[in-house]
Amino acid sequence: MPDLADDVRTRVLREATRLFARDGVGATSIQDVAAAAGIRRPTLIYHFGSKEGLRQAVLSTLVDHWSAELPRLMASAASGGPRIDALLRALFGYFLEDRDRARLVLREMIDAPEPVRDLVRTRLGPWMRLLSEALRAGQIAGTLRPNVDPEAFILLMVTSGVGVLAAGDRVNALLDPEPTLEAQLDELVRVARCALLKPPPAEEAR
Amino acid sequence: MPDLADDVRTRVLREATRLFARDGVGATSIQDVAAAAGIRRPTLIYHFGSKEGLRQAVLSTLVDHWSAELPRLMASAASGGPRIDALLRALFGYFLEDRDRARLVLREMIDAPEPVRDLVRTRLGPWMRLLSEALRAGQIAGTLRPNVDPEAFILLMVTSGVGVLAAGDRVNALLDPEPTLEAQLDELVRVARCALLKPPPAEEAR
DNA sequence: CCTACCGATCGGTAGG
DNA sequence: CCTACCGATCGGTAGG
Numbered sequence: 001m002p003d004l005a006d007d008v009r010t011r012v013l014r015e016a017t018r019l020f021a022r023d024g025v026g027a028t029s030i031q032d033v034a035a036a037a038g039i040r041r042p043t044l045i046y047h048f049g050s051k052e053g054l055r056q057a058v059l060s061t062l063v064d065h066w067s068a069e070l071p072r073l074m075a076s077a078a079s080g081g082p083r084i085d086a087l088l089r090a091l092f093g094y095f096l097e098d099r100d101r102a103r104l105v106l107r108e109m110i111d112a113p114e115p116v117r118d119l120v121r122t123r124l125g126p127w128m129r130l131l132s133e134a135l136r137a138g139q140i141a142g143t144l145r146p147n148v149d150p151e152a153f154i155l156l157m158v159t160s161g162v163g164v165l166a167a168g169d170r171v172n173a174l175l176d177p178e179p180t181l182e183a184q185l186d187e188l189v190r191v192a193r194c195a196l197l198k199p200p201p202a203e204e205a206r
Numbered sequence: 207m208p209d210l211a212d213d214v215r216t217r218v219l220r221e222a223t224r225l226f227a228r229d230g231v232g233a234t235s236i237q238d239v240a241a242a243a244g245i246r247r248p249t250l251i252y253h254f255g256s257k258e259g260l261r262q263a264v265l266s267t268l269v270d271h272w273s274a275e276l277p278r279l280m281a282s283a284a285s286g287g288p289r290i291d292a293l294l295r296a297l298f299g300y301f302l303e304d305r306d307r308a309r310l311v312l313r314e315m316i317d318a319p320e321p322v323r324d325l326v327r328t329r330l331g332p333w334m335r336l337l338s339e340a341l342r343a344g345q346i347a348g349t350l351r352p353n354v355d356p357e358a359f360i361l362l363m364v365t366s367g368v369g370v371l372a373a374g375d376r377v378n379a380l381l382d383p384e385p386t387l388e389a390q391l392d393e394l395v396r397v398a399r400c401a402l403l404k405p406p407p408a409e410e411a412r
Numbered sequence: 413c414c415t416a417c418c419g420a421t422c423g424g425t426a427g428g
Numbered sequence: 429c430c431t432a433c434c435g436a437t438c439g440g441t442a443g444g
Contacts, residue, residue: 027232112376128380152385152393163369170318173327174334179358187358191401
């Protein structure tokens with residue numbers, strides 16, 4: 001019997017992600033979400049309490065993923081120093097799987113209501129700070145450039161990655177040839193490596 | 207007599223920028239914009255035709271600035287090759303003057319309704335393409351790294367800059383010490399220079 | 413999980 | 429630049 005209830009819940013969360021990403025939370029009516037999920041509006045309220053409750057539930061599913069994924073990535077990177085490529089590719093992979101996730105996250109980064117900030121800071125903050133410690137360690141070990149600002153660099157990469165994934169294919173008509181989303185992501189990886197890693201001997205040796 | 211009319215128009219545009227940036231266009235009522243500008247809603251409709259008309263007028267003021275600023279920047283950079291620092295600092299300066307502008311632009315990058323895309327592509331596209339040609343020339347001249355993807359690099363810098371300016375102070379509580387907005391912008395300049403410019407002889411000479 | 417209903421607000425128009 | 433009004437829709441509750 002939780003089977004059917006969970007099914008409805010899952011459907012609502014999926015459609016809410018899609019509509020919140022497309023139009024923004026404030027411009028989406030829970031009526032539209034309910035209709036897309038095949039239920040009536042009071043039923044949605046019954047499950048999530050309020051529109052704000054639905055918003056939090058949607059974001060929680062994304063935070064859940066990263067609060068499980070970040071420790072795994074950090075642990076696997078520990079054996080061999082932090083792998084900037086692997087981290088960025090994990091970021092890209094998750095958001096490429098469903099581009100709506102990127103648009104949703106970018107919107108929440110702009111809106112940033114207090115409950116959302118608290119949730120993200122509490123659940124993901126520790127892992128972000130562990131990551132910045134790893135960068136500092138890499139600087140001391142001499143594999144990373146000494147003039148990197150670890151905290152600023154991490155935030156910059158997250159902002160850039162999410163930004164490109166959310167909007168990369170909506171602004172590329174400005175240029176010719178139009179850079180694909182993949183080209184922009186590849187360029188981000190190149191830029192990140194170039195700005196983070198000490199140049200290898202091959203490059204130093206002219 | 208256009209004096210008073212322009213005054214109202216200016217006030218409406220300023221308040222619309224602020225409210226569209228804060229809540230998004232879809233979540234902002236023109237009633238609230240009118241009240242903030244000290245007029246009634248039908249009066250706003252009289253001036254801008256519709257909510258969509260207001261949206262276009264707001265964005266046009268931003269596009270106006272850059273369709274005048276980009277040619278000037280390109281011309282002054284022509285005497286001495288493209289100056290990545292000057293371009294980024296001009297971007298930062300304009301959006302730091304009023305952070306709402308950055309949030310508004312980032313929201314429009316996500317929403318990207320067709321009229322907005324057309325407006326931006328028509329008015330700014332040519333200058334963006336001229337900029338990418340300048341980067342290609344720099345590659346041929348040997349001052350820029352050959353593995354840069356000019357078009358992807360330009361879009362990446364715009365997305366990253368606007369992203370940091372719009373959201374940089376809303377996510378920095380994730381790290382410790384919290385990187386200031388300025389630190390994130392400085393890091394973006396460093397990253398951009400490092401990834402674009404060929405390493406100077408000093409760096410190559412170990 | 414539903415129907416029926418609440419007061420409030422939405423964008424826009426009529427008419428002056 | 430306004431008052432007065434339109435039908436439609438908003439989030440949420442009552443009650444079952």
